[in-house]
Amino acid sequence: MISSASPAPGWQRFISQLSMVVRLVLWILVCLCISRGLLVWLNRHAMDGATTGWEYAEAMLVGLRFDGRIAAFLLAPSVILSALCLKFDLTKATRRTTLAAGFLFTILWLLLGTITLGYFREYHNQFDPHVLGVVYDDFGAVVQTIWKTYPIVRGLLVLLALMAGLCWLMRRWVLLDFPHRLPSAPRTLPGRIVWTLAVLFILVVGLRGAVKGRPVQEKDAGCTRDQVLNRCVVNPFFALHYAIGAHRRLMDQGGLDQYLDEKEIKAAFREFAGTDDLKTVDDAFLRKAAGPTGPVPRHIFVVLLESYDGWTMMPEHAAWDIAPNMLRLGKEGARVTRFVAASRSTMTSLSSVISGLADAGVITNERSRPGQPPFATSIAPQMNGLGFETHFFYSGLGTWQRVEDFAKEQGFKHTHMGPDMPKSPGSNEWGVTDRDLYQYIESTIRPDVPSFSVIMTASNHRPFSIDLAKEGCEVKVPATGYPNFAEGNATLGMLGHHKYSDKCVGEFVERMDAKAPGCFFALTADHWGRAFPGPRPTMMEQALVPLVLWQKGRTFPDLSGVGGSHYDLGATVIEMVAPQGASYHAIGRNLLGANPPVHAQSRLWDIGPDSIVAMGGEGRMETLDGKALAQPPADLPQQLRNYNLVHGLSWWRLIEGNELPR
Known part of the structure; x- marks a missing residue:
């Protein structure tokens, strides 16, 4: 019989495994905050001089919501196994699962974080849909360019050394004997329910990145007035996830929604062509030459x-x-x-x-x-x-x-x-x-x-x-x-x-x-x-x-x-x-x-006589000499419509072909 002074074996297994999960959560959050802070620091000169300390703090706090989701996704299996330890002796499986998640995170964090720093310096953004172009690029030429431009051997050796050292440090941290004194097992049914609900609540909050309302979303990264700082908010994992998602949405049947409602696509072709007499998609692009006005x-x-x-x-x-x-x-x-x-x-x-x-x-x-x-x-x-x-x-x-x-x-x-x-x-x-x-x-x-x-x-x-x-x-x-x-x-x-x-x-x-x-x-x-x-x-x-x-x-x-x-x-x-x-x-x-x-006008920009607007949803606007606009240009709705027509109709021709929608 178990002494009342000692925790029950099932409870001991549960709380010891859960403490490992908590320590690994802290490890993940600290690592992601370090990489975000480094990204902000290295790009501080590109940020608006008027950005306040509170805005930097807000960016870090919103970033923590994305980081919590990464920790929750990685450690959900460990939390479930820890709960099962109340009934079954799964300590070895739980420990291995937790350590595997820690090793996986640490290695990927170093890889993605390093790549992000270089990508941000070149493209002024974290991973975005354009990064998927590497899939179609000349891989050999890319590798040779990187080899000639950067000290690759030294960099790889440093990266491998960091991986080994950080993985060792992570393992030591996760396996620490903590807490030194285990809390007593709940003796009543309400107590057990409270513990169960508390663990479940924390896991759900982590997975959602929010206590109430909707889960944290990509648009929440736009939390400050500084666009460069906003691009540092999400962590590399979510930046890559959003980039892949945006690329897949454009490539599949839902990509048209980025520009036009499918229900209005036929009317959009007629609007662009200026006529209802269309038999094919290409008819919308048909023109008549005015004739040469100078030497041919x-x-x-x-x-x-x-x-x-x-x-x-x-x-x-x-x-x-x-x-x-x-x-x-x-x-x-x-x-x-x-x-x-x-x-x-x-x-x-x-x-x-x-x-x-x-x-x-x-x-x-x-x-x-x-x-x-x-x-x-x-x-x-x-x-x-x-x-x-x-x-x-x-x-x-x-x-x-x-x-x-x-x-x-x-x-x-x-x-x-x-x-x-x-x-x-x-x-x-x-x-x-x-x-x-x-x-x-x-x-x-x-x-x-x-x-x-x-x-x-x-x-x-x-x-x-x-x-x-x-x-x-x-x-x-x-x-x-x-x-x-x-x-x-x-x-x-x-x-x-x-x-x-x-x-x-x-x-x-x-x-x-x-x-x-x-x-x-x-x-x-x-x-x-x-x-x-x-x-x-x-x-x-x-x-x-x-x-x-x-x-x-x-x-x-x-x-x-x-x-x-x-x-x-x-x-x-x-x-x-x-x-x-x-x-x-x-x-x-x-x-x-x-x-x-x-x-x-292109996929990225619209430049008028007096202003420039970043297209594609970012919404930045400036005068031509770089001053912030007090209000959007008066003709912006018209230019947005033209933008959506040109890109939406091109999307349809490339994805759906030359047949008009029925």
């Missing part, structure tokens, strides 16, 4: 410069002098100063330029296969039909994100990949140098055969392997007026590669036009470079990519009031060469036409 170019080049930042061409950053050729060509020809890329990564933007459809978040290059007809909005087949020989040039491997297959499927008659080109010093795993690429193009294009080319460069990309001193493109010291340069994420080497990209494209335009007169160039970028020489770039400095239009002898209209994006390139190019009344398909508008767009 014989050769057209749409050049996407890797990571070419629009801020480098802004007057306030002229001191860097790393975009002289683009500025010169823009002055000689024309330049759209409010222009944005389709998306924030290379393939998603390039896919939009090639397909003519908006980036709706559904991996456009995976939506076509050999044997399927190109999208009606695709630029290459339409240019083929207008008598142009179509070429796609890419510095890298054609297998990267199946870019060569995609270009062929979308109508390009000739594709040219990095292995076809000469390879000089400075080439790397992402492709040949810009100079190698352009020289190959110059030797390939036949002056007497009209041609249309889309070109994708690669040199302005990690691991940044160009010999800048040899090229005369070194940036040796920060420009005057940038005392906080070290607090930004740009390096002098990055900016030097930007200057090299500018130098090479300037040389290419001059040489190509000399060889084949009648060339038209549309020079833009795949996305902004995600690097800035200071801690807090404005939204405009983050959003802008260039668009320079150049053709010798051509008089361009005044584009000072025009806003545009990659979505408008197809219509602009086709309208320059298509005869009056010719039919074509596009989602954007002619930037050189009589009624050009005023707003620059």
Whole structure:
């Protein structure tokens, strides 16, 4: 018989195992708070100077609600086994389960936390839907870039040592003899019920991240006025979970809900087309050409410069002098100063330029296969039909994100990949140098055969392997007026590669036009470079990519009031060469036409004449010079409607096909 002074064996098993669970909960919460605090500290310079101490505290407290959910999910099996110990001797199984959860958490926390720090520095966010692009990326090139850019061997050794040390420390902490004196087992039925309900209540609160009301949700992370601080609130586990969830929602049948109600989709097609006479989805994108308004170019080049930042061409950053050729060509020809890329990564933007459809978040290059007809909005087949020989040039491997297959499927008659080109010093795993690429193009294009080319460069990309001193493109010291340069994420080497990209494209335009007169160039970028020489770039400095239009002898209209994006390139190019009344398909508008767009709009941004808005639900708004807006722009509802139409209809065409909804 058990003495009344000693706890019952079942109770002793239960309370000892439960104490291990409690200690592991504390371990998890402390670890996640440390990683959040480190993320905040490392990005403190990017945060609003007006952010108060209370807002930092609130961010940490809200983060604890997400952390509690992680602890509860991991330890729910241990809690259940601990309760079963009241009746059965499951101490070994419970202990092993608890320790396994501790080892799993500690290893994943170190891995995800380390990756998050690097991802946040590059993309100014924790894991988001764009991180899933790594699944489709060139894994070998990614690994080689990381290997060349970071001290991987030393980093892995440090990480393994930390894993071993922290796992040992976690085990010691969890197995401590605590509490030293076990509480007495409840002797009455009400006492047992209270204990049971208390444990159940704590577990449920942990799983929900809330005592009352709804469970904690992703939107609760927006608890302060500081957007950068808000992005640090959720822990890496939930950030990855939300990223995967958002990606899956866009890819499945519910993805349309991000933009349009399925019940109104047919009316949305009619609204976009401006007519009820639609037999297919593609009919909504049908246009009639107004006819050329200037000399019809014989050769057209749409050049996407890797990571070419629009801020480098802004007057306030002229001191860097790393975009002289683009500025010169823009002055000689024309330049759209409010222009944005389709998306924030290379393939998603390039896919939009090639397909003519908006980036709706559904991996456009995976939506076509050999044997399927190109999208009606695709630029290459339409240019083929207008008598142009179509070429796609890419510095890298054609297998990267199946870019060569995609270009062929979308109508390009000739594709040219990095292995076809000469390879000089400075080439790397992402492709040949810009100079190698352009020289190959110059030797390939036949002056007497009209041609249309889309070109994708690669040199302005990690691991940044160009010999800048040899090229005369070194940036040796920060420009005057940038005392906080070290607090930004740009390096002098990055900016030097930007200057090299500018130098090479300037040389290419001059040489190509000399060889084949009648060339038209549309020079833009795949996305902004995600690097800035200071801690807090404005939204405009983050959003802008260039668009320079150049053709010798051509008089361009005044584009000072025009806003545009990659979505408008197809219509602009086709309208320059298509005869009056010719039919074509596009989602954007002619930037050189009589009624050009005023707003620059993409999946990420809407830039109007006086303000910029972050699209896709984040809701940040600023004036063009970076000041906070007192109230939303008056035309925001109209722009949101246009945004949802363009992206919702593109989503339908990519996912559901060319058949109109019934």
